Amino acid sequence: MKKRAVFFRALLVSGFAVGMAGADENAQLVIEGETLVTKAAAPAHLQDNLDEIYSGWVFRSNETQALQLDDFDNPAFVFIDAAMDQYQQVEGSADKSCQSCHEDVEEFKGLRTQMPRIVDGKVQTMEDQINKCRTEQMGAEAWKYTGSDMTAMSALIGFQSRGMAMNIKIDGEAKPFWEKGKEIYYTRHGQLDMACSNCHEDNYGNNIRADHLSQGQLNGFPTYRLKNAKLNAVHSRLFGCIRDVRAEPYKVGSDELKALELYVSSRANGLSVETPSVRN
Amino acid sequence: MNRPVLALFCLLVGTSAGGAGTIKPADVQFSDGAVAASLTGAAGNVQEGRKVFISRKLGNCLACHANEDMAKQQFHGEVGPSLDGVADRWDEAQLRGILINSKETFEGTIMPAFYVDGGFPRTKEKFKGKTILSAQQLEDVLAYLVTLKEQ
Numbered sequence: 001m002k003k004r005a006v007f008f009r010a011l012l013v014s015g016f017a018v019g020m021a022g023a024d025e026n027a028q029l030v031i032e033g034e035t036l037v038t039k040a041a042a043p044a045h046l047q048d049n050l051d052e053i054y055s056g057w058v059f060r061s062n063e064t065q066a067l068q069l070d071d072f073d074n075p076a077f078v079f080i081d082a083a084m085d086q087y088q089q090v091e092g093s094a095d096k097s098c099q100s101c102h103e104d105v106e107e108f109k110g111l112r113t114q115m116p117r118i119v120d121g122k123v124q125t126m127e128d129q130i131n132k133c134r135t136e137q138m139g140a141e142a143w144k145y146t147g148s149d150m151t152a153m154s155a156l157i158g159f160q161s162r163g164m165a166m167n168i169k170i171d172g173e174a175k176p177f178w179e180k181g182k183e184i185y186y187t188r189h190g191q192l193d194m195a196c197s198n199c200h201e202d203n204y205g206n207n208i209r210a211d212h213l214s215q216g217q218l219n220g221f222p223t224y225r226l227k228n229a230k231l232n233a234v235h236s237r238l239f240g241c242i243r244d245v246r247a248e249p250y251k252v253g254s255d256e257l258k259a260l261e262l263y264v265s266s267r268a269n270g271l272s273v274e275t276p277s278v279r280n
Numbered sequence: 281m282n283r284p285v286l287a288l289f290c291l292l293v294g295t296s297a298g299g300a301g302t303i304k305p306a307d308v309q310f311s312d313g314a315v316a317a318s319l320t321g322a323a324g325n326v327q328e329g330r331k332v333f334i335s336r337k338l339g340n341c342l343a344c345h346a347n348e349d350m351a352k353q354q355f356h357g358e359v360g361p362s363l364d365g366v367a368d369r370w371d372e373a374q375l376r377g378i379l380i381n382s383k384e385t386f387e388g389t390i391m392p393a394f395y396v397d398g399g400f401p402r403t404k405e406k407f408k409g410k411t412i413l414s415a416q417q418l419e420d421v422l423a424y425l426v427t428l429k430e431q
Contacts, residue, residue, distance in 0.1 A: 192392045210354070
């Protein structure tokens with residue numbers, strides 16, 4: 001409860017005192033008539049630390065928020081369209097495209113809500129699944145983990161689940177990986193000696209210089225960032241945060257970042273998938 | 281300067297300084313979070329301290345703290361308390377201790393330690409064994425902070 005009070009006070013401060021076009025805490029994310037869940041009760045595993053979870057959309061300026069309300073305004077759809085072309089592109093020794101096996105991309109509806117998941121005793125991210133198809137089914141070369149082709153395809157597949165609730169499995173086989181990710185989340189790293197939680201759990205809603213700190217939720221990824229005018233993969237973002245606290249980042253596609261992605265994704269359980277979201 | 285006085289002078293600088301006239305991070309003496317001795321043995325420069333306070337590459341203090349004295353600078357942070365009148369609330373030795381390692385004063389704070397050179401997991405190679413601010417820069421920021429009085 002205290003957290004929530006701090007959060008709304010912070011929104012007020014950022015809106016008026018700092019003179020930014022502050023986020024409207026009551027704004028609703030409605031896309032093509034569908035209302036997405038941007039605020040929800042924290043999932044059970046988080047309830048000791050947070051009462052409520054908020055999409056990063058809630059923390060953005062009115063202008064940035066507006067870009068996500070209409071798919072014609074959302075710059076990410078240029079990349080989604082390109083991925084749709086790629087989806088039909090025959091590649092590799094098996095002479096197949098994605099479409100050869102998955103006729104309608106809509107068959108991936110729901111997949112994004114569960115990713116990452118555990119397959120064959122390891123964390124499988126959306127990127128892993130895409131490369132598995134490319135190498136094992138198509139006989140094509142694996143894509144670079146955070147390359148533009150990969151991120152666009154991940155966004156196209158994720159988009160099929162837009163509006164559905166994030167539902168990451170954290171027990172059973174997932175448990176040890178989830179615990180590992182949680183440990184990384186709460187460990188202070190680098191010369192600035194900061195953990196993910198210092199900013200995204202203890203200080204969300206506060207401004208850090210010009211940046212309005214969010215809860216660092218992953219339900220909108222891949223996300224179009226105004227900062228670099230392209231789609232950004234989860235691991236690029238995690239890498240960037242760790243670098244910014246002057247720590248040696250875990251490698252993109254590493255077991256550590258996959259475990260962290262699994263854990264952080266589970267903090268969004270209950271929020272709608274927003275892929276492809278727009279952030280600054 | 282006659283010879284015995286010069287020799288005494290050299291001896292004093294040599295012992296108090298631990299090398300180039302500065303106290304090394306490992307040799308800093310805390311007392312209830314406060315550090316009485318100047319890291320350089322001298323007072324800092326207020327104008328230089330202002331620059332370090334603002335610079336995103338150095339102190340970047342504005343990232344987290346609002347400061348009315350710098351109203352012309354855009355985007356003051358809200359993570360830490362406002363520094364208006366900070367010198368009314370803390371004395372110089374306390375402020376020096378908070379700058380060097382705030383965790384000696386505020387357990388579990390998000391504020392980085394600006395004059396500690398190790399012990400952080402996975403520190404990037406180029407920052408290993410280094411402090412965020414030099415002894416001089418820290419004393420300069422301190423000199424600036426003690427000017428922030430409202431009473």
